Amino acid sequence: MAGWFGSQSYTVATMTVTSTPSPDLAFTNLAYCSPSDLQSFAVPGSRLFLVNVGDAFVLSISPHESIRSKYIALNAIHRRLAKVSNGDTVSVSRFVPPENFNLALLRVELEFVKKGTKNEQVDAVHLANQLRKRFVNQVMTAGQKVTFEYHGNNYIFTINQAQLEGQETSIVPERGMISNDTYFIFEAQNSSGIKIVNQREAASSSIFRQKEFNLQSLGIGGLSAEFADIFRRAFASRVFPPHVTNKLGIKHVKGMLLYGPPGTGKTLMARQIGKMLNGKEPKIINGPEVLSKFVGETEKNVRDLFADAENDQRTCGDESDLHVIIFDEIDAICKSRGSTRDGTGVHDSIVNQLLTKIDGVESLNNVLLIGMTNRKDLLDEALLRPGRLEVQVEISLPDENGRLQILQIHTNKMKENSFLAPDVNLQELAARTKNYSGAELEGVVKSAVSFALNRQVSMDDLTKPVDEENIKVTMDDFLSALLEIVPAFGASTDDLERCRLNGMVYCGDRHKHIYQRAMLLVEQVKVSKGSPLVTCLLEGSSGSGKTALAATVGIDSDFPYVKIVSAESMIGLHESTKCAQIVKVFEDAYKSPLSIIILDDIERLLEYVAIGPRFSNLISQTLLVLLKRLPPKGKKLLVLGTTSEVGFLDSVGICDAFSVTYHLPSLKTDDAKKVLEQLNVFAEEDISEAAEALSDMPIKKLYMLIEMAAQGEQGGAAEAIFSGREKIKLAHFYDCLQDVIRFSLHPLCHQTKAVKWQGHTPFLKTWWLKPHLMIGWLVILSFFLLISMVVYVACLFLVAMEVVSLNKTMGFSRMVLDGSSSIQDQVSSELKILCKGFKFIWTRFRFS
Incomplete structure (x- = not known):
């Protein structure tokens, strides 16, 4: 203990613990002893008497007539720190402080002795003066608790940091003596009911409960850059006292938006930020919980979220606590205004109410709104403007270093308890888990543990005791877990393998050349800075191996995201649904640094039919837009398309959307011979x-x-x-x-x-003899015959109608019985009428 606890060693004695003589003396932070024992603790060359109690803390000691010899009186807090009770013995020794032992800074946290005491405001400057006078020349140790009375209330302060003069960082354990120049920084938990005011000289670092941030200890891995960005934009201004920000003429950030793919840690980061902030207890709201079936109740729920912050700011002004409101799945309630057609306008009213509370006429400066969503595109644009959710941070998929940190977090306890086998290589696992999110990596660890535990369980006898010493999570367990847990934004290897069930064989120089060219496009996407989007079309007759070649390129590329889009996964879907699925695949690809999308049988995606011809113009326009849209900055995409109807795609302009087109021919005699030699099934x-x-x-x-x-x-x-x-x-x-x-x-x-x-x-x-074309000709011929018969019947009907009409209008139909003409004349007259009718019909038909 020499050099820190004292300049030389002193005899350690044993004394019996007792209570302080009176309750008032408990607030002095002194120890008491018999006058006969006082000289044992005298500091040479000074009028100080210091005692080291159990090497836990140092107290100033004073004599008291009521204390017997060999007894030391400690208050309740002292006994609790020394872990002794009345009547127990404790080792004590004289403490001689070394040189330069005065404290320059003392950071303390205040709380009431009795929980539930009413809220009190404490003037930092006045309290610091009182404590310096009361506890001058007393030694304080980090972690020590001191009780005192101030303005009729009993307080306890806990020493969080004790820094000596001329020393940047204190040596552990931190300890020093209070002088008239010691500077106090006061902190208080929000739940304590103590409000510290007038602490202008000190930075308001009390906004955070921790003084140092270790994200891995908080369970956050791979998000250091994102957290640094959040701290700079959202919290840097809040670290400084209000008068500094007022002089700068700036306002605090009131809202931030965390967006990105599912499972990347948005909710975890928001919750940990809420825990780190030393303000009011965060309010965590799931988006749909705000909605109500009653008219106006939803808007009231939004107003209630800000009621506490309004009351606090009205009472305390700039000294009010920070109120954190966390909105999970904020896209559920803050959709773009006018986009919903529910007839009630509730979603529009929610957005309006939220905007007025965050950035209205009576806007709040003591609130921080944190929103989280997977669909940033659904949010109303007004929410994303400065003054609202202005800090927008994308929580993307972790890189290799981030995945390593996440795996270390989830395997830390296994390693501490010797359950992790020595052969487990987390660095290798991080390299193999491309495009895994944080949640999926946690699932991998859980799955690996399940394999290890399953080896210790006997299905025949579940009552058999488990041998904990033999539980080891090995590298094979992790590799098996990788087969079970497939990333949502990863390469769909199983789907790609199904596209080449027979594997890949050498089919000739032309096929080899096209494969090499495709792999060069893969390399171009990887290294090129000027072409983030490359598209390639593989065309050829049906069954020529286009899909298998595209799948092989996807597998051999080793890209973290490879997805195949085919018509077989869209059977029975409407055009708009198909377009939405295709767009989603492209949107997911934009979240990965390197991606490949395979558009298999594009003519089938377009619902192309040769007879007609017919196709979906909506899907065609969607593909044209997506094939030309560049991915976001830092993302690269390769699109491979396959088709057996290149003429049709060229007519609708899709071929022009591809950067390059390769033709896969059918097998020639020499190519077929090479394939048969590899198959080895013929003599x-x-x-x-x-x-x-x-x-x-x-x-x-x-x-x-x-x-x-x-x-x-x-x-x-x-x-x-x-x-x-x-x-x-x-x-x-x-x-x-x-x-x-x-x-x-x-x-x-x-x-x-x-x-x-x-x-x-x-x-x-002889194309006219091909069955499908012959059937087509027969269908067309039958159709024309049917039309001819309908026209013929219609003509007969018109003839009859015209004859009757002419007969009646012209008055030529007369009865034979009236005697005005003979039967022969009547027949001749009717025939003449019929001829005139046919002539009239022919004239009308010809001119029509």
């Missing part, structure tokens, strides 16, 4: 002949044909053929080829060995 002497028959066939149809032929003539031969024990017979292969080809009418198809795929090419090029 060597049959490969060339089989490859010649497969010329101009798409790779997907080739695989289907090989699968059919590998079953054998009687079935059950597939395992032997694919294992290499047997080979596909060429005759059976030709039979299967005849089934795969659409028409088997050509004479060459009935020849066993002479049949060649190219032999069908001229026949298939």
Whole structure:
């Protein structure tokens, strides 16, 4: 203890603890002893008497006639700190202070002795003068509690910091002696009911409960940059006293918005900020809780949130406490005005009420509104202007260093309790968990722990005791957990693998060239600073391997976000819903630093039908906009599209939206031969002949044909053929080829060995004989025949009507019985009328 506690060692004695002689003496912060024992604690060369009690704290000691020898009187707080009771013994020794022991700064926290005492305002300057006079030459230790009386109330102050003169940071334990120059900084918890005023000289750092911020200790990882931005913009001005900000002519920030993908820590950060601030207890409101079924009740709920802040500012002015209001899912109630059609206008009224409270005529300066949302685009623009939620911080997906911090936070207790195996490499896990959010990383840790615990549980006997010593979370547990917990904004590897079930085989130089070109585009997106958006279209006949190639590029790119958009996931959806899903995929891609989007079968997305032709113009315009829209700053995107109808896409202008277009051809004879050699399902002497028959066939149809032929003539031969024990017979292969080809009418198809795929090419090029076109012609012909019959019947009906009409109007129909004409004359007259009617009808029909 030499050099700090004293200049030399002193004899340690044992004394019996007793209470202070009277209650008033308890407020002096002195220890009392018998006059005969006082000289044992005299400081040489001074009139001070100091006692070191149990090496916990140092007190000034005074004599009292009522104290017996070998006894020391301590008040209740002293006994509590020394962890002794009346009648216990405690070790004591004389304390001699070293040189330069005067305190320059003493930071203390005030509270009432009795909880629940009414609110009191304490003048910092006056109280500091009182404490300096009362406790001068007394030694204070960090963490020590001192009780005193001030203006009729009993207080306790706890020493949070004791700094010596000429010393930037105190040595632990912090200890020093109060002098007439010691400067006091007072703090008080909001719940204490004590309001400190007139502390102008000191910075208002009491706005924070902690003096140092370790975000990892608060459970926040990977958000250091975001927190630094929040502190600079929202809290830096509040650290300084009000008179400084008044001289600067600035107002405090009243609101901030935390936005970003789900699970990134927005709510966690808002709650921790609320806990760190030394103001009123934060009010945490979930957005929908504000709504009410009664008219006007929703607006009243909003006003009630600010009622305490209004009363506090009305009473205390600039000295009022900070009121923190946290809105979770603020987009639920603060939608853009005019966007909802509920007929009540409640959402518009909420926004109006909130704006008047934050930045109205009687705006509050003691309130901080923190909003959180996943959909910033839904919020009313007026809320985002300066003076409202002006500090907008994006809480994005953590980078590798941030993921490492998050994993360290969630595995810290495992490591402390020796449950984490030595082979666990958190750095490697952080590198492998690209685009994982904080919540998903927590899920990975939980899943890994479940694997470790499951090894200690016997399903046959659940009553078997658990061996805690053998519980170890290993690296294999974490790797298994990564297979279970898939990031929402990660690469959908399973979906991509389903696009290439047969893997990738070498299909010739053209396919290899296109793959290499696509990978160069991937590299361009990674390193280029001038092209954050690159688009590529892969076109070719159906089954030529476009989707498989695009999926392979996505997998080999090692991009953290790879998503495939196909029509199979949008079956039965309306156009607007399809557009919303496509837009969401692009919006999610903008949240990742590197992303790939695969638009598979674009003509199917557009609902293209050749007869008509028909397609969705709404989806077409959506794709045109998205293919040309640049991602946000710092984000890069590669879009790969596939199509079998490049002519149609060119006619609607989508081809022009892609930066580059590559054509994937069908397999030529040499390409088919290379594929068959890799599959190793034919005898060597049959490969060339089989490859010649497969010329101009798409790779997907080739695989289907090989699968059919590998079953054998009687079935059950597939395992032997694919294992290499047997080979596909060429005759059976030709039979299967005849089934795969659409028409088997050509004479060459009935020849066993002479049949060649190219032999069908001229026949298939007689386009008018193709089944789907023949059916189309029959449908069109039937339609015209039906129209002709309808016109014919309509003409007959018009003829009859015109005849009757003319007969009546012209008065030529006469009865034979009236004797005015003969039957022959009547018939002749009617025939003349009929001829005139036909002539009249023809004239009208011709001119119409």
